Amino acid sequence: MTRPSDPILMHLLDESPRDECGVVGITGMEGAAELSFLALYALQHRGQESAGICAIDQGVGRLHKRLGLAAEVFDANVLKGLPGDTAVGHVRYSTAGGGQLANAQPIMVRYAMGDLAIAHNGNITNAYDVRNRLVKEGAIFQTDSDSEVIIHLIARSRHETVEAQIDDALTYLEGAFSLVLTVGDTLYAVRDPRGFRPLVLGRKGDGFAVASETCALDIIGAELIRDIYPGEVLKLRRGEITPLRNLVTVLRQAPCIFELVYFARPDSRIFGISVDRARRAFGRQLAREHPVEADAVLAVPDSANSAALGFSEGSGAPFELGLLRNHYVGRTFIRPSQEDRDFSARIKYAPVREVLEGRRVVVVDDSLVRGTTSGSLVNIIREAGASEVHLRIASPPVRFPCYYGIDMPTKGELLGHRMSIAEIEKHLGVDSLGYLSLEGMEEAVKEGGPFCNACFSGDYTAPLVDLEKGLIGPEDTGCC
Ligand code: SF4
Secondary structure: OOOOOOHHHHHHHHOOEOOEEEEEEOOOOOEEEHHHHHHHHHHHOOOOOOEEEEEEEEEEEEEEEEOOOOOHOOOOHHHOOOOOEEEEEEEEOOOOOOHHHOOOOEEEEEEOOOOEEEEEEEEEEEEEHHHHHHHHHOOOOOOOOOOHHHHHHHHHHOOOOOHHHHHHHHHOOOOOOOOEEEEEEEEEEEEOOOOOOOEEEEEEEEEEEEEEEEHHHHHOEEEEEEEEOOOOEEEEEOEEEEEEEOOOOOOOOOOOOHHHHHHOOOOOOOOOOHHHHHHHHHHHHHHOOOOOOOOOEEOOOOOOOHHHHHHHHOOOOOEEOOOOOOOOOOOOOOOOOOOOHHHHHHHHHHOOOOOOOOOEEEEOOOOOOOHHHHHHHHHHHHHOOOOEEEEEOOOOOOOOOOOEEEEOHHHHHHHHOOOOOOHHHHHHOOOOEEOOOOOHHHHOOOHHHOOOHHHHHHHOOOOOOHOOOOOOOOOOOOOO
């Protein structure tokens, strides 16, 4: 993985776990590339390293992808060069394979059945194992991305129809994959049997849209039909939905609960539930589990806003805007010659002195991963005059890495793995610390479960084949 060398930039980028990708697929809508661009714009929070769209016109695919944000990669001229009523799009934050352009998606190839384009969110946990076998059989890979394995499996399948080839390819894969792919002008939507990553289906007129989150459907005016179910493969063409495969009853479902904690946008619905409602329920439950006398409830903006509102509802203490986030922190800035130790947190967050002065505050954050910013935030809040600072975390301690498509630090870097709760409390300098319990978190969103909670519990539901065979190291958590 390509890491920035500037330590402040590393700090800003690395504090939170990052989702790896957002995908969109559109068929039966004129200007599919433009609509895909809008969808990628809405999904930008899922990956900021590269963006790409492959549009299909009369069965011919045209691809444009570059490093950068969607708005940097596409303009009106580029989109004009991507005609057709079918398209797939992708935004990416890379870990597996690194951040170079070769690994940007969609990946497009010409094979026996026509132009094939694929966009993938997730991490295939036996990608190296399958890849090694394919290489021995003569396959030549152009990228380091685990997603290219899927293309090879489809293209090398001995079955005669595209549908049978996709079905065949899927039998070799373990781990997390929400996919949109096109062969000619037919769109296919695929979700792995455990359903780790979200994928939703929408309709607009006679056309269909498939996307990682409903915020991408909303921005193009498509109406949500439902989630693509775990294990499901849908063929979408000319106003018809054809279910091809459903493994839903075979394996334990495990949608990623961290999507609800942190990754997904609060205006989205995923796994059949509202992300905002889920976060509020986490906050209310947290207030029940760890009550505290306080004058104000603050969020670490923006990801903890909904959970803090929930804590306020549950505790009766008023929610106040005590911390502001600077939304213009870019990838580069001029470093001052005199830095204080909380400098990188100060760039990102500013305290509102009038809210904090002389008050007992509860600060609600969505999760604690490395905890590098949290200690600085506590200092900033105290300096602004707060008399007590109580930290509440709307998820349990993160103690294990994710191998299913989220970039998390190694076990040794995770605060929840390195320290006990009492030690973290002391380390961060808070008056009290409370984490939401695993049971409380799952109870709060029980209508969407059972969920994957491996980063909290170590209970990995899908086999970690590459890790167990020593083909990757424990730090190679990988992604799309
Ligand atoms: Fe999500 Fe954690 Fe499971 Fe990864 S390990 S899929 S982040 S719940």
